[in-house]
Amino acid sequence: MRIINSLIIILFFSLPTFAQNDFTKVLDDEVLRESIRKHSSETFTIKSKFSQEKHLSMLEEVVISSGRFLFKKENNIRWEYSLPFEYTIIVANGKFLINNEGKLSEFDISSNPMFKQISDMIVLAVSGNFVQNDQFNIEFFQNGKYYLATLKPVDQQVSEMLSGINIYFDKNALNVEKVKFLEPGNDFTLINFKDYQENINLSDEEFTTNK
Amino acid sequence: MNSLKFKIFTFSFLVLLSFYSCSPNYLKGYEIKNNTDLKVPTIFNGKLIKALYKANLIVMGNELSGLLLLKKTNPSEYRIVFMSELGLKYFDFGVNYTKEKPEFTNYYLLSPMQRGEVEKILFNDLCILLSEFSDNIKYKVYRNNKTGDLAILNNVDEYNYVAFRYSGKDKIEKIQWNSKPEGRSMISINNYKGNLPSDLLMENSKYSLRLQLKLVEN
Numbered sequence A: 001m002r003i004i005n006s007l008i009i010i011l012f013f014s015l016p017t018f019a020q021n022d023f024t025k026v027l028d029d030e031v032l033r034e035s036i037r038k039h040s041s042e043t044f045t046i047k048s049k050f051s052q053e054k055h056l057s058m059l060e061e062v063v064i065s066s067g068r069f070l071f072k073k074e075n076n077i078r079w080e081y082s083l084p085f086e087y088t089i090i091v092a093n094g095k096f097l098i099n100n101e102g103k104l105s106e107f108d109i110s111s112n113p114m115f116k117q118i119s120d121m122i123v124l125a126v127s128g129n130f131v132q133n134d135q136f137n138i139e140f141f142q143n144g145k146y147y148l149a150t151l152k153p154v155d156q157q158v159s160e161m162l163s164g165i166n167i168y169f170d171k172n173a174l175n176v177e178k179v180k181f182l183e184p185g186n187d188f189t190l191i192n193f194k195d196y197q198e199n200i201n202l203s204d205e206e207f208t209t210n211k
Numbered sequence B: 001m002n003s004l005k006f007k008i009f010t011f012s013f014l015v016l017l018s019f020y021s022c023s024p025n026y027l028k029g030y031e032i033k034n035n036t037d038l039k040v041p042t043i044f045n046g047k048l049i050k051a052l053y054k055a056n057l058i059v060m061g062n063e064l065s066g067l068l069l070l071k072k073t074n075p076s077e078y079r080i081v082f083m084s085e086l087g088l089k090y091f092d093f094g095v096n097y098t099k100e101k102p103e104f105t106n107y108y109l110l111s112p113m114q115r116g117e118v119e120k121i122l123f124n125d126l127c128i129l130l131s132e133f134s135d136n137i138k139y140k141v142y143r144n145n146k147t148g149d150l151a152i153l154n155n156v157d158e159y160n161y162v163a164f165r166y167s168g169k170d171k172i173e174k175i176q177w178n179s180k181p182e183g184r185s186m187i188s189i190n191n192y193k194g195n196l197p198s199d200l201l202m203e204n205s206k207y208s209l210r211l212q213l214k215l216v217e218n
Helices: A002-020 A030-041 A113-127 A156-161 B002-022 B118-130
Strands: A045-056 A061-072 A076-083 A087-092 A095-100 A103-108 A136-142 A146-153 A164-170 A176-182 A188-198 B030-033 B050-059 B062-074 B077-083 B089-096 B103-109 B139-144 B150-154 B161-166 B172-179 B183-193 B196-204 B209-217
Touching: A030 A146, A061 A113, A061 B062, A076 A113, A113 A164, A113 A176, A146 A156, B050 B118, B062 B089, B077 B118, B089 B118, B103 B118, B118 B172, B118 B183, B118 B196, B118 B209
Parallel strands: none
Antiparallel strands: A045 A061, A045 A188, A061 A076, A076 A087, A087 A095, A095 A103, A136 A146, A146 A164, A164 A176, A176 A188, B030 B139, B050 B062, B050 B209, B062 B077, B077 B089, B089 B103, B139 B150, B150 B161, B161 B172, B172 B183, B183 B196, B196 B209
């Protein structure tokens, strides 16, 4: 009886682990890579709401932010945070534009290599345009709901800041539903996209601080 | 008789002169107090459990913005995590006040920030921000009877000091301190929300470091 109880306890505590690790490796990923590449090439704009969870593992804390996200080819991005405070980052025409509660600032992306790398990674992750990128080692996994692409940076300096990026694609529509930025030491940032729309009309003004 | 008066006057003058010459300039008008008579104030007054601040840090000519989380992790230890809006962590420090000198742990510092004295200055100034002057720390307390300002000197070096200015009961309006080799720093608090400072500016003039905090939630 004691053994049965122990087995039940072990099984009970193992269930969440199974649920998190239900992804299996996509062995022949060429077809999937081609499908993602095609979907990415046909995606010209994205508009979505997002919630962002910063998980600080040692502190057992989750810091939550939310807002809206816009993307327009080739490399135009607008991250607009409304909570916990108003803050907008725009990447457009080789510049970072920041609106920090009404205080505007602007600088060249190329002037800050670290921000350029981060910006490139975000564009890659969200647009799905990473399949042929040699800056990462990429593997594909799947479960009933998602395709999961795991990206591990090749560059040593990048990997000191970011140990990996996990991108979760809806299995049917192939749009990005979640992106997880993994840091060395178990902390991570999870971005969930909702009310996701593709290829809608987005004016260029959205990628200025006028809007 | 006049000669005796003159000698007494000269002696008194020399005694006074020697007394004042031993006191640093910033202590003019201050009187030493027994530190058991006075409760030394701290910014958080021991009430900090967790607080999230919107933060802007200017360091070595670079401006970084994001969220700064302060959390008490045990009775004498704090963690300070500063991250960008996008979640990228800039630093994660721990400060422990168990011993006379605060102990610092660098859990993480973004590699581009690992330059010069950045770590040392941040640590030195953040220690004052969170400091708690417990009974096992030896210091001298001075008070300015006109303004009510307090100054604290440690027993190691009289030029390492911390001076406080109040705004109302137990609320600190300004702290200035000097330590070698980090130089002079200052924290000014414009507002409080409950027990927590809601608008705070920390500056180190020697290293052009400036940290502005606005309370988001606690």
